[in-house]
Amino acid sequence: MHDLFTTDALSVLVVAFGVGIVVGLTGMGGGALMTPALIFLGINPAAAVANDLVAASVNKSVGAAVHWRTGSPNLRLAGLLITGSVPFAFAGGFIVKSVGDAEARAAFLTTAIGWALLLAAGSYALRMYLQLRFVTGGNVLSTEEPHVRAATTIAVGALGGLLVGITSVGSGSLIMVALLLLYPTMSAVRLVGTDLVQAVPLVLAAAAGHVLTEGITWAVLVPLIVGGTPGTFFGARLAGWVSQSVIRRGIVIVLFLTGLKMLGVPPHWVGIIGAGMLLLGPLVWGFIRQAHGLPNFDNDSTAWRLPDRQPDPRSDTDAP
Template structure:
């Protein structure tokens, strides 16, 4: 079983570094569906897992000059307070109740379906926005903070959103940024967000530290290798395959 977790960690870490698709989009459903981990425990453990693995991504992308720290600060200004607010909400309910489990599964399923669409449309969106920006320049900074608020709540509740959704929204807001910069910036922002959300879940008792350690054995080398290959590998077919998997898993959770 431990070996299975290590393999899962490596695959997810590699894909996070390579494509910018968030670990939550992949790891949380893997833990729930294949390893039968309780939803709240899967989300909480995955959030701390993501904060550590994406720290490795910061090192790799930072070395390559792929991070815009001004955008990271704007996102965090919205996402960190939103994450705190979501943790307070989760503290007020029983996360192991039937209703809470159903809500987390449904929310995760919807987030995965939206994520799959975002992954599929990324190239088309980049082509469209290369001609004209959708957001007037004077609203870009405030829109970035609002994006952070949305991501903060979504990521804390489901662990999904910091990757593909974040990257796609940043492409809309910053169409003239290189995709490697968008991916690197998104990963850099995900670290404080997932750390705050993960520590909040730890305070709720919804983190399995043994599982976390096992996942990290595989994921740290995975994300490091994926980050270094991100500018060299044609990811088109990988994204199509990921989208198909996310749509399938999303509908499975929604209709369960």
């Protein structure tokens, strides 16, 4: 029990609170930010993945319960995603265990998480661009259920489940982007609700696989939950006061640079690339927005217009 009151446990709690704020603000970045943060704090990669998955299963269950009560998720889509994701997510811990001894597993996970972070950064960037396209396309929120592509949806779940099962990264990034591409007429709230509902059994299965093979480190798990839960709540309360587009672009940069660091890119190159992204990234994004007829820089809220409320899709309040 005394392990819960050490400086290391306090560091985990503080980091979990900070990551929770980001997740509450944007709904993005949970495992993609928390797992590498734990590794940078000196926690073994296998333990970082296992305990982050267990903590995420608690937090995502709360979020899914809220969306279930509002009736927003598409339960058929969620069921298809779960069919594909759960068995592969559960197998993740056993795949890592089969790699070799502790040193080999740590090296494998560090590399796998690095590539997963680069993939997550790219998927977040694609998500922002797709939102921009929806805005300029003048899309109107559809009241009809989308045509379900069962086989493709199951395949998306399987790929996402495998990635989450091994690295804990991907449940809120890759699957969400895939849903956007497959079902572009679904509203944002239904997409988020569907993703959260399917993520609960996905993360639970992944957590179970890692707990059976790696076990639980209470000195890591307890601070993750105690810090992450109020952080997420606090971030959600601040969401209306903070520019979503700026934070999301910041997450993309952080994930990309973290992925490079975990893949062993020399620190000076990581710094140079980071400085270039900070300086040139806003200019490139502003140029892309201008090319689509939107103001160079402003805040975003939604990519959809309600049928009975059709503002100019190029207005400042509806642009990403």
